[in-house]
Amino acid sequence: xxxxxxxxxxxxxxxxxxxxxxxxxxxxxxxxxxxxxxxxxxxxxxxxxxxxxxxxxxxxxxxxxxxxxxxxxxxxxxxxxxxxxxxxxxxxxxxxxxxxxxxxxxxxxxxxxxxxxxxxxxx
Amino acid sequence: xxxxxxxxxxxxxxxxxxxxxxxxxxxxxxxxxxxxxxxxxxxxxxxxxxxxxxxxxxxxxxxxxxxxxxxxxxxxxxxxxxxxxxxxxxxxxxxxxxxxxxxxxx
Numbered sequence: 001x002x003x004x005x006x007x008x009x010x011x012x013x014x015x016x017x018x019x020x021x022x023x024x025x026x027x028x029x030x031x032x033x034x035x036x037x038x039x040x041x042x043x044x045x046x047x048x049x050x051x052x053x054x055x056x057x058x059x060x061x062x063x064x065x066x067x068x069x070x071x072x073x074x075x076x077x078x079x080x081x082x083x084x085x086x087x088x089x090x091x092x093x094x095x096x097x098x099x100x101x102x103x104x105x106x107x108x109x110x111x112x113x114x115x116x117x118x119x120x121x122x123x
Numbered sequence: 124x125x126x127x128x129x130x131x132x133x134x135x136x137x138x139x140x141x142x143x144x145x146x147x148x149x150x151x152x153x154x155x156x157x158x159x160x161x162x163x164x165x166x167x168x169x170x171x172x173x174x175x176x177x178x179x180x181x182x183x184x185x186x187x188x189x190x191x192x193x194x195x196x197x198x199x200x201x202x203x204x205x206x207x208x209x210x211x212x213x214x215x216x217x218x219x220x221x222x223x224x225x226x227x228x229x
Contacts, residue, residue, distance in 0.1 A: 047167065047210060047221040062218040096166055107173035108214050109157040113166035 002026040004097050004114035012091075012121050018084040022097030022114055029078050030055050035100035036080045037110065038071060040093040048093070052100060053080050087121045094118050125149050125213050129222035136229065142198040144225045146189075146211035154190045155215035161224075162207040170209075171196065203229060 008020035022036070029036055035052035042048065051061035053071040061069045070083040084091060095117050098110040126149040136142050146156065154174035159167035169178045171187035174194060184199045198205055206229055211222040 046223045047212070049219040049221070060217060098166075105173070107155075107176070109169050109172040109178075109212070110159070110167070111169050111178070113168075116166050 002099065002112045004099065004112055006095060006097050006114040006117040008117060008119070010118055010120060012087055012119060013123050014088055014121055015086055018082070018087050018091060018095075018119055018121075020082045020095055020097075020117060020119070022080050022082075024078050024080070024099075029073060029080060030075050032056075033102055035060075035102065035108075036071075036073070037098045037100045038082045039096045039098055039110070041096070041116070042093045050082065050084075089121050092119065092121045124218055125152060125216055125220050127211055127213055127220050127222040129209075129211055129225050131225060132223065133226040133228070136201050136227070138201055138203060138229060140201045142201050142205075142227060144196040144209055144211075144227075146194040146196070146222050148192045148194075148213055148215075151191045152213045152215035155213055156187075156189065156194050157212045157214065158185075158187055158196045159210045159212065160205075160207050161210065167210060198227075201227075201229065205229075 003025045005023045012018045037052040038050040040048050053059050053073050068085045073080045097114045099112040101111045102108045128147045130145050156174045158171040161167040170181050170185050175187045186197045188195050208224045208226045210224050
């Protein structure tokens with residue numbers, strides 16, 4: 001069974017960089033059937049897609065976050081990471097890593113999620 | 124960006140009731156629509172993919188339909204464990220986007 005687990009600081013100061021890691025177990029991230037993704041949820045709100053990294057290292061970032069976002073792979077550790085720079089209080093959210101599964105029929109959905117990590121931006 | 128509008132934003136129903144949630148896309152998204160359930164303090168869980176396909180292990184009381192801009196999610200007989208918030212999500216165009224959620228209570 002695939003499991004994802006986020007880790008990183010729960011408190012980040014304004015203007016600094018938020019850095020999170022997602023450890024993947026039970027399956028390899030070096031697989032062309034998945035996009036390894038980050039999604040966040042502001043307190044009491046809906047879900048906000050951040051972007052993904054593919055096994056090849058190619059990435060996609062939501063345009064409104066693109067200038068501040070970097071997602072990368074570490075295949076040796078079977079992990080992928082999120083960096084979000086110049087954070088403000090508006091970046092306070094629960095951050096989820098998730099596996100976006102691509103099927104041969106063209107369907108795709110987030111089939112495995114981490115438990116989520118609350119990151120608070122505050123001085 | 125494609126906007127996903129869910130209705131209602133919340134509902135209260137009785138055990139055994141049929142519950143229906145709608146999701147409207149701001150432009151046509153074919154059948155590229157998924158549904159998730161989120162329980163308090165937990166990550167979302169996929170229930171339906173490609174508008175009408177039941178994820179493995181999900182009870183058959185959950186179903187989905189629709190294409191284009193109008194989609195429906197149904198719980199045929201509401202159970203106590205179905206309490207939570209339900210989200211739709213489109214994957215036709217980037218950025219992927221979610222509906223605002225429907226909170227289901229008993």
